Amino acid sequence: MTAARPFFTLRWRAPAGLEILDQRELPRTERYVTLHDARETADAIRSLAIRGAPAIGCAAAYGIALEAALHAGAERPAFDAALERAFAVLAASRPTAVNLFWALDRMRRVLTDHIDTSPTELADALRTEAHRIVEEDVAANVRMGEYGAKLVPDGASVLTHCNAGALATAGHGTALGVVRSAVASGKRVHVYADETRPVLQGARLTAWELRRDGIPVTVLPDGASGHLMRTRRIDLVVVGADRVAANGDVANKIGTYNLAVLAHRHGVPFYVACPRSTFDVGLDDGSAIPIEERSPSEVTGFGSEVWTPANVDVFNPAFDVTPAELVTAIITEDGVIERPDRDRVEAMLAG
Numbered sequence: 001m002t003a004a005r006p007f008f009t010l011r012w013r014a015p016a017g018l019e020i021l022d023q024r025e026l027p028r029t030e031r032y033v034t035l036h037d038a039r040e041t042a043d044a045i046r047s048l049a050i051r052g053a054p055a056i057g058c059a060a061a062y063g064i065a066l067e068a069a070l071h072a073g074a075e076r077p078a079f080d081a082a083l084e085r086a087f088a089v090l091a092a093s094r095p096t097a098v099n100l101f102w103a104l105d106r107m108r109r110v111l112t113d114h115i116d117t118s119p120t121e122l123a124d125a126l127r128t129e130a131h132r133i134v135e136e137d138v139a140a141n142v143r144m145g146e147y148g149a150k151l152v153p154d155g156a157s158v159l160t161h162c163n164a165g166a167l168a169t170a171g172h173g174t175a176l177g178v179v180r181s182a183v184a185s186g187k188r189v190h191v192y193a194d195e196t197r198p199v200l201q202g203a204r205l206t207a208w209e210l211r212r213d214g215i216p217v218t219v220l221p222d223g224a225s226g227h228l229m230r231t232r233r234i235d236l237v238v239v240g241a242d243r244v245a246a247n248g249d250v251a252n253k254i255g256t257y258n259l260a261v262l263a264h265r266h267g268v269p270f271y272v273a274c275p276r277s278t279f280d281v282g283l284d285d286g287s288a289i290p291i292e293e294r295s296p297s298e299v300t301g302f303g304s305e306v307w308t309p310a311n312v313d314v315f316n317p318a319f320d321v322t323p324a325e326l327v328t329a330i331i332t333e334d335g336v337i338e339r340p341d342r343d344r345v346e347a348m349l350a351g
């Protein structure tokens, strides 16, 4: 078997472009597109050309850097006005993944720390900060992977949902980072990937990136996970997260809550792997997490094919909230929060 070509989720293209792997086209086509400003970046986030909480944050940071580069020759008031529009358009792209807002806050801090700086220098500082966010994300995922790998037994069957892999981050992945690190440490792991209706991040993306790494993967319809847990040995479930509230409640791809309930019923450990940038301690619990609702067209058919009766009512939430009591542990880059609750989350984040 010839080794698959390495891929990247996003990368800066000098002097001022953001190259992303267009995930809407995977696994059929591996096509990279270049984004030139904040609006194009926001459109790519909204349309899921780039998706996954940490990757959305990284893309948004670069979206600001792109806009800064475009206006670097302007006077400071015009530069500031252009950047305000960029922050607004990016913040409106998707509501649930807090990494988006976390990254925009980091970029804004660069602006507020450079009140008397020229637009040219500021554009450099903003690009440097975006690079830093990306580098930190990869490093966090690798550390998370090391903590998480210890929880994976040799010969494990691991069930996951959606795509929390290299494609959802700047590299390595969160939930799939745990799998990758376990495999790198010499353990044998078989991944079961929920297909993840309606956008099929599991069937299309998780299966694609694991196959490229030579990690055994079996795709199943979402509705089969209960039967899977009853009839085959599943050692653990590991998923990513889009936002974790102060009490440890976890928002992730729609269907994650179902999986957590099933895991509880079958005595299977349910792990969440996410970086500190996914915690939103400003929210008391998961009920305050904004849940994105997406277009009915994702549910009624695919492309030009429509399989529901015309004008049928559709409910299409992109995320759900799993209560902390169903989470065995949250794996972060700074350690594992066992049986997460308000105090343990606070203690980990303070450390």
Ligand code: MRU
Pocket: 051, 052, 053, 054, 097, 161, 162, 163, 164, 165, 168, 169, 173, 174, 175, 201, 239, 240, 241, 242, 252, 253, 254, 318
């Ligand atoms: O709608 P998506 O594809 O952006 O949803 C992605 C997820 O729900 C992931 O599990 C989550 O963002 C964690 S990615 C490391």
